[in-house]
Amino acid sequence: MAENARVSDRSVAVLAGGLSHEREVSLRSGRRLAGALRASGLDVREWDADSTLIDRLRAERPDAAIVALHGGEGENGAIHAVLELLGVPYVGTTAAACRRAWDKPTAKAEFARAGLHTPDWIALPHTTFRELGAQSVLDAMVERLGLPLMLKPDQGGSALGAQVVRAAADLPAAMVSCLAYADTVLAERFVTGTEVAVSVVHDGTAPRALPPVEVAAPGGVYDYSARYTQGATTFHCPARLPADVIATLERTALEAHALLGLRDLSRMDAVVDGDGRVQILEVNVSPGLTDTSLLPTAVAAEGSDLGTVYAALVERAVERG
Amino acid sequence: MTIPPSPNRPDAVERTAAAAAPVPPTERFAARTSGMVASEIRALFAVASRPEVVSLAGGMPNLAALPLETLSQEVGELVAREGQVALQYGSAQGVTALRDQICDVMREEGIEADPNDVVVTVGSQMALDLVTRLFCDPGDVVLAEGPSYVGALGSFAAYQAQVIHVAMDSEGLVPELLEEALRTLAARGITPKFLYTIPNFHNPAGVTMAVERRQRVLDLCAEYGVGVVEDNPYGLLGFSGTRYPALRSLDRSVIYLGSFSKTFASGLRVGWALVPPAVRDRLVLAAESATLCPPSFTQMVVSRYLEKQDWRAQVKTFTEQYRERRDAMLAALETHLPEGCSWTVPDGGFYVWVTLPEGIDAKAMLPRAVTARVAYASGTGFYADGLGSRQLRLSYCYPTPERITEGVRRLAGVIEAELDVRRTFGLPAAPPLELRRGSHTPSPDTA
Numbered sequence: 114m115a116e117n118a119r120v121s122d123r124s125v126a127v128l129a130g131g132l133s134h135e136r137e138v139s140l141r142s143g144r145r146l147a148g149a150l151r152a153s154g155l156d157v158r159e160w161d162a163d164s165t166l167i168d169r170l171r172a173e174r175p176d177a178a179i180v181a182l183h184g185g186e187g188e189n190g191a192i193h194a195v196l197e198l199l200g201v202p203y204v205g206t207t208a209a210a211c212r213r214a215w216d217k218p219t220a221k222a223e224f225a226r227a228g229l230h231t232p233d234w235i236a237l238p239h240t241t242f243r244e245l246g247a248q249s250v251l252d253a254m255v256e257r258l259g260l261p262l263m264l265k266p267d268q269g270g271s272a273l274g275a276q277v278v279r280a281a282a283d284l285p286a287a288m289v290s291c292l293a294y295a296d297t298v299l300a301e302r303f304v305t306g307t308e309v310a311v312s313v314v315h316d317g318t319a320p321r322a323l324p325p326v327e328v329a330a331p332g333g334v335y336d337y338s339a340r341y342t343q344g345a346t347t348f349h350c351p352a353r354l355p356a357d358v359i360a361t362l363e364r365t366a367l368e369a370h371a372l373l374g375l376r377d378l379s380r381m382d383a384v385v386d387g388d389g390r391v392q393i394l395e396v397n398v399s400p401g402l403t404d405t406s407l408l409p410t411a412v413a414a415e416g417s418d419l420g421t422v423y424a425a426l427v428e429r430a431v432e433r434g
Numbered sequence: 435m436t437i438p439p440s441p442n443r444p445d446a447v448e449r450t451a452a453a454a455a456p457v458p459p460t461e462r463f464a465a466r467t468s469g470m471v472a473s474e475i476r477a478l479f480a481v482a483s484r485p486e487v488v489s490l491a492g493g494m495p496n497l498a499a500l501p502l503e504t505l506s507q508e509v510g511e512l513v514a515r516e517g518q519v520a521l522q523y524g525s526a527q528g529v530t531a532l533r534d535q536i537c538d539v540m541r542e543e544g545i546e547a548d549p550n551d552v553v554v555t556v557g558s559q560m561a562l563d564l565v566t567r568l569f570c571d572p573g574d575v576v577l578a579e580g581p582s583y584v585g586a587l588g589s590f591a592a593y594q595a596q597v598i599h600v601a602m603d604s605e606g607l608v609p610e611l612l613e614e615a616l617r618t619l620a621a622r623g624i625t626p627k628f629l630y631t632i633p634n635f636h637n638p639a640g641v642t643m644a645v646e647r648r649q650r651v652l653d654l655c656a657e658y659g660v661g662v663v664e665d666n667p668y669g670l671l672g673f674s675g676t677r678y679p680a681l682r683s684l685d686r687s688v689i690y691l692g693s694f695s696k697t698f699a700s701g702l703r704v705g706w707a708l709v710p711p712a713v714r715d716r717l718v719l720a721a722e723s724a725t726l727c728p729p730s731f732t733q734m735v736v737s738r739y740l741e742k743q744d745w746r747a748q749v750k751t752f753t754e755q756y757r758e759r760r761d762a763m764l765a766a767l768e769t770h771l772p773e774g775c776s777w778t779v780p781d782g783g784f785y786v787w788v789t790l791p792e793g794i795d796a797k798a799m800l801p802r803a804v805t806a807r808v809a810y811a812s813g814t815g816f817y818a819d820g821l822g823s824r825q826l827r828l829s830y831c832y833p834t835p836e837r838i839t840e841g842v843r844r845l846a847g848v849i850e851a852e853l854d855v856r857r858t859f860g861l862p863a864a865p866p867l868e869l870r871r872g873s874h875t876p877s878p879d880t881a
Contacts, residue, residue, distance in 0.1 A: 137480035285859035341472035344460020
C-alpha cells in the first residue's frame with residue numbers, strides 16, 4: 114500500500130514527437146504510454162522535443178522522463194545526453210549505449226564479434242558509390258550477399274526506407290530511394306524464416322525477456338503499412354515455435370541487450386531462419402508503443418499492462434537518480 | 435444460447451462454438467476499405483506542423499487576414515440573441531437566409547440560381563461525397579482532370595468509381611482529349627457518370643480553363659450524355675481581376691459545388707451544392723442520412739458575416755496577400771530551381787504545379803525534403819492511376835513570402851542532392867530538350 118502511494122506520487126514527462134521521420138509513430142507511442150501511466154496513477158506530462166523542452170524540464174523538474182521518441186535524436190542518444198546534462202533521471206539506455214544500438218552496422222558488428230548470428234551485411238555511404246563507381250560496388254555487393262537482398266538506411270526504424278530488392282536491375286532505383294532517408298545504406302542478405310520480436314524489460318531485479326511475438330505480415334513483408342494498419346499483420350504471442358527455439362530467442366535477446374550495454378528495456382527484431390538460428394536484425398532502445406506495436410503485445414500476453422511495467426521502470430530511474 | 439443448425443448454413447453451429455474466440459473488428463471491415471491503410475508518406479507529413487519545417491504541402495488558407503475581434507463580437511451576439519436557433523437542429527437543406535446569400539455570392543461569377551436549389555453541406559467535400567453517392571455505383575466511370583483534387587479522388591474511391599483522367603495544358607482541360615476519352619469509352623459501351631472539373635485556379639495544377647473552352651467542354655459532355663460537376667472553391671481568388679464565367683452560368687444542368695473555406699473560414703466547414711431541381715430532393719435525403727442537418731451554428735455565423743461585414747473587401751484582402759505570396763514563390767522558383775524543372779503560373783488560387791527533371795520521383799524524394807525541413811505534396815496523390823511521380827504541388831497560401839523563399843531554396847537543394855544520387859547510380863537525370871527550365875513550359879501533365 115505504501116509502495117503504491119509512493120509510485121502514484123511520481124511526476125513523469127513523456128517525450129514524444131520530435132523531428133525525425135518517425136514523428137507520427139512517436140506521437141502515437143507517447144499518447145498510449147501517457148494514458149497507461151495515468152491509469153497507473155502517475156502524474157504525466159506529454160512534451161514534444163522542441164525548443165521549449167529544456168525550459169520545461171528545468172521549471173517543472175519531473176521525477177523522471179521517458180523518451181518515447183523514435184528515430185533520430187530520440188534513439189541516437191542526443192536527447193538522453195541532454196537529460197544527463199540537466200540531471201533529469203530517465204527511463205532507458207544511456208546516451209553512449211544508444212549510439213551503439215542506433216547505428217545498425219555498429220550494432221551488427223558487435224553481435225557478430227560476440228558470436229551471435231546476424232545476416233551478412235555491407236554498409237556504404239553514397240560517396241563511396243560515387244567515388245568508386247556505383248556499378249562495380251553494386252556488382253560486388255550482389256556477389257557477396259546474393260539476391261534478393263534487403264536495403265535499409267543505416268539508421269532509423271519503422272521500416273522506413275527499407276525494401277527487398279529481388280533483381281539486380283532494380284538496385285540503382287532502390288538505392289536512390291533508400292538514400293533519401295540516410296546518407297549510408299545497409300545492404301543485408303535476405304533471410305527467410307519466422308519474423309519475431311523479443312522485448313527485454315528490467316522491471317524487477319534483473320532484465321527479463323517477454324514472450325516472443327511472431328509477426329505474420331501480409332505477403333511476408335513487414336513494411337510501414339503492415340506495421341501501423343490495424344489488422345494488417347497477425348501477431349502470435351507466444352510465437353508458434355518449438356520451446357527450444359523460444360528459449361534461444363529469449364536468451365539471445367538478453368545477450369544482445371547486455372552486449373550493447375542497454376538499460377531498462379529494449380526490443381530485438383530477429384528472424385528464425387530455416388536452420389532454427391536466431392538472426393538478429395536490430396535492437397531498438399525506444400520500442401514502439403502504439404496499438405499495433407510489439408512490446409505492448411508481449412506485455413499483454415504475459416497478463417501485465419504497459420502502465421505497470423513503465424511505472425516500475427520509472428521507479429528504477431528515480432532510484433538511479 | 436445456441437443457434438440451431440440451418441440446412442442452408444451447415445456451419446452455423448461451428449460458428450457459434452467459435453464465438454469463444456472473439457473476431458477482431460478489423461476482420462469485419464468492408465472490402466472497399468482495403469485501400470485505407472497506414473501510409474509512409476502520410477507519416478512523413480507529421481513533421482510539417484513543426485515550425486522548423488517550411489510546409490509548402492498543405493492548402494491552409496491564411497486566416498491571419500481575418501478581423502478576428504469583430505468576428506468574436508459577432509459570434510457572441512449571435513449566441514446571445516439567436517442562440518435558441520443557432521444551437522438547435524435545423525433544416526437538412528440548410529438555413530434559408532444563408533441559401534439566399536449563397537445565391538448572391540454565386541452571382542459574382544455569373545450564376546443565377548434559385549435558393550431552393552441550394553443544399554448547404556459540411557464543406558464542399560461533403561457535397562462531393564453526396565453527389566458521388568447519388569450517381570456512382572461500384573465500377574462506374576468518372577472523368578476528372580489529370581491531375582485532380584485529392585479529396586475528390588478519395589470520394590470516388592470510397593464509392594468504388596473508376597476515374598479516367600483527361601490531361602490539361604496551360605489553358606486547363608483540353609477539349610480534344612476530352613472528346614477522345616468520351617469517344618473511346620463510348621466505343622466500349624461506357625458512359626461516364628460525370629466529368630468532375632475545377633475550372634478556376636485548379637487544385638493542384640494552378641491553371642484555369644480558357645473561357646473559349648468552357649462551352650466546348652459542356653457541349654461535349656451533353657453530346658455524350660455525361661453530367662458535369664463543377665468544383666469552384668477558388669473562383670473569387672483571381673489575381674488579375676478577371677472573373678471567369680462559371681460552367682453553371684453557361685448550363686443550368688451543371689452541378690456546382692461552392693465553399694466558404696477559402697473566402698471566409700475553412701474551420702467553419704460550410705459549403706454547398708447548387709443542383710438542378712430534379713436532383714435536389716434526392717440530394718437533400720442523402721444529406722439528411724449523412725448528418726441530419728448541417729450545423730445551424732456555423733451556417734448562421736457565415737450568414738451573419740455575409741450580412742454585417744464587407745465580405746467582398748475581405749476577399750480582396752485575401753487575394754492581395756495570395757498574389758504577393760504567389761509572386762514570392764514564382765520568383766524563388768526562377769532563382770533557385772535547377773535545370774530541368776518547370777512549373778505552372780497560377781493566376782489565382784493556392785497552388786503551383788512543378789514538374790521535376792526526368793526520372794526524379796517526387797514521392798521517393800520526400801524523406802530527403804523532410805530531412806531538409808521542407809514539405810510538399812507529391813504528384814501521384816493527385817492521380818488515380820499512378821501518374822504524377824515526376825510532379826509535386828507547392829502551396830503558397832499559408833507561409834509568409836520570406837518562408838516561401840526559404841522553402842523553395844531548401845527544395846532546390848533537395849532536388850540537386852537527388853540528382854547527384856541519381857547520377858551516381860547512372861539513372862537518367864538530364865531533361866529532354868523540349869522540357870527546358872522555366873515557366874514557359876507550363877503543362878501540368880505529361881500524360
